[in-house]
Amino acid sequence: MPQKKISIRIDGELVTALEGQTILQAAQEAGKAIPTLCYLEGLSPAGACRICMVEVAGTERLLPACTTPVQEGLAVTTVSARLTQYRRMTVELLLIERNHVCSVCVSNGHCELQAMATSLGITNTRYWYDFPTLPVDMTHERFVLDHNRCILCTRCVRACAELEGANVWDVGGRGIHTRVTSDLAQPWGESPTCTSCGKCVQACPTGALAEKGAAVEEMTKRTDRLTRLAGSKRAQP
Amino acid sequence: MHNNLRDSLDEKERAFIDQVIAERSSRPGALLGILQAVQNHNPRNYLPMETLHYVAAKTRVPPSQVYSVATFYALFNLQPQGEHTVSICRGTACHTRGSRELLESLVLELGLGQRDDGDSGGADKATLTTADGVFTVRTVACFGQCALAPVVEINHSICGHVNEHTLQRQLKELARESD
Numbered sequence: 001m002p003q004k005k006i007s008i009r010i011d012g013e014l015v016t017a018l019e020g021q022t023i024l025q026a027a028q029e030a031g032k033a034i035p036t037l038c039y040l041e042g043l044s045p046a047g048a049c050r051i052c053m054v055e056v057a058g059t060e061r062l063l064p065a066c067t068t069p070v071q072e073g074l075a076v077t078t079v080s081a082r083l084t085q086y087r088r089m090t091v092e093l094l095l096i097e098r099n100h101v102c103s104v105c106v107s108n109g110h111c112e113l114q115a116m117a118t119s120l121g122i123t124n125t126r127y128w129y130d131f132p133t134l135p136v137d138m139t140h141e142r143f144v145l146d147h148n149r150c151i152l153c154t155r156c157v158r159a160c161a162e163l164e165g166a167n168v169w170d171v172g173g174r175g176i177h178t179r180v181t182s183d184l185a186q187p188w189g190e191s192p193t194c195t196s197c198g199k200c201v202q203a204c205p206t207g208a209l210a211e212k213g214a215a216v217e218e219m220t221k222r223t224d225r226l227t228r229l230a231g232s233k234r235a236q237p
Numbered sequence: 238m239h240n241n242l243r244d245s246l247d248e249k250e251r252a253f254i255d256q257v258i259a260e261r262s263s264r265p266g267a268l269l270g271i272l273q274a275v276q277n278h279n280p281r282n283y284l285p286m287e288t289l290h291y292v293a294a295k296t297r298v299p300p301s302q303v304y305s306v307a308t309f310y311a312l313f314n315l316q317p318q319g320e321h322t323v324s325i326c327r328g329t330a331c332h333t334r335g336s337r338e339l340l341e342s343l344v345l346e347l348g349l350g351q352r353d354d355g356d357s358g359g360a361d362k363a364t365l366t367t368a369d370g371v372f373t374v375r376t377v378a379c380f381g382q383c384a385l386a387p388v389v390e391i392n393h394s395i396c397g398h399v400n401e402h403t404l405q406r407q408l409k410e411l412a413r414e415s416d
């Protein structure tokens with residue numbers, strides 16, 4: 001059954017969307033870019049980062065574009081001073097929560113968090129840095145997990161569960177103590193479920209998950225491959 | 238080391254867990270109830286890693302998810318709990334009535350250093366157990382008994398308008414019972 005077509009307005013422009021689509025998907029198809037961090041095309045949306053917040057006419061609250069489904073007559077604003085203010089704040093809060101020192105990071109120059117901060121014009125943070133001392137898990141023979149760079153987007157969790165089916169990752173703890181954890185929080189290298197496929201590494205928007213041996217600025221990610229893989233999986237009967 | 242986890246649970250414990258899982262079948266969301274029943278059965282009221290491992294294997298829920306659930310809910314303990322549990326309210330009303338001082342004096346009295354291993358939950362969400370395993374001190378966000386602030390719960394009974402002296406007296410009594 002073909003999906004029902006509905007009309008919505010994005011930044012004043014009338015566009016056609018399909019029922020069941022999210023605001024983000026409809027906007028992307030209409031050629032409008034909404035900034036995202038935790039969204040990765042091909043993985044289920046998580047609504048974890050709150051960067052994609054948009055204004056929807058008729059409600060005071062901002063809504064995440066990546067998880068909010070379109071409705072007939074919806075009018076969305078994706079660019080406004082208010083949104084920029086919130087997005088900036090969100091990125092600043094991510095930056096102070098861990099030690100994102102770009103100059104010594106494997107992903108310097110290829111990091112989605114860094115690119116987001118740059119595009120929002122963030123040059124400093126208005127909040128105190130938390131400077132937590134977090135461990136770096138080097139136990140895996142090919143990969144590294146540096147908690148100091150993690151923004152808890154859960155893209156690794158979803159890539160592992162949805163594309164590899166291994167379910168190595170999840171988030172443990174809560175609040176400021178939340179960490180991505182492998183299995184029962186044993187070292188990654190001892191994980192009985194990890195297949196060493198590297199999908200989590202490719203999914204990670206920052207330098208938190210990287211290949212061993214990569215030096216500063218050397219780690220580039222191929223998220224496009226994950227998206228293609230997800231597409232071909234869906235196409236299978 | 239984790240491969241041997243299953244072997245370290247004894248026969249009786251495994252049979253109990255099997256039964257709990259069988260009773261709750263495989264309906265989604267069953268994990269919470271399973272973990273709660275298994276924890277209650279544990280003499281020290283906690284979920285050892287071996288147990289989590291066994292539950293994951295038996296329910297076919299990925300270990301990462303079992304760990305996620307067990308560490309998200311304050312209800313679950315991954316460390317052995319003391320014989321008596323003293324929960325100090327750190328909600329707003331109790332805070333303004335001096336619950337921090339109450340907590341600090343209790344921690345001092347019982348010789349519990351505020352250790353910060355990074356994953357214990359920080360100062361305001363503490364769970365500390367004395368070395369002799371007699372007392373566990375934890376903090377709670379609000380008991381909903383704000384009129385009685387500061388509130389302390391001792392072994393599931395609520396005590397209102399608590400001060401250092403009344404608290405110490407009660408703990409002495411409990412300690413005597415445990416001897």
Ligand code: SF4
Pocket residue numbers: 149150151152153154155156157180200203204205206208209
């Ligand atoms: S390790 Fe990377 S992909 Fe995983 S939650 Fe952290 S930032 Fe996201």
Ligand code: FES
Pocket residue numbers: 035036037038039046047048049050051052053064065066067
């Ligand atoms: S992209 Fe929508 S919440 Fe992260």
Ligand code: FES
Pocket residue numbers: 326327328329330331332378379380381382383386387388
């Ligand atoms: S703040 Fe302590 S009971 Fe409400």
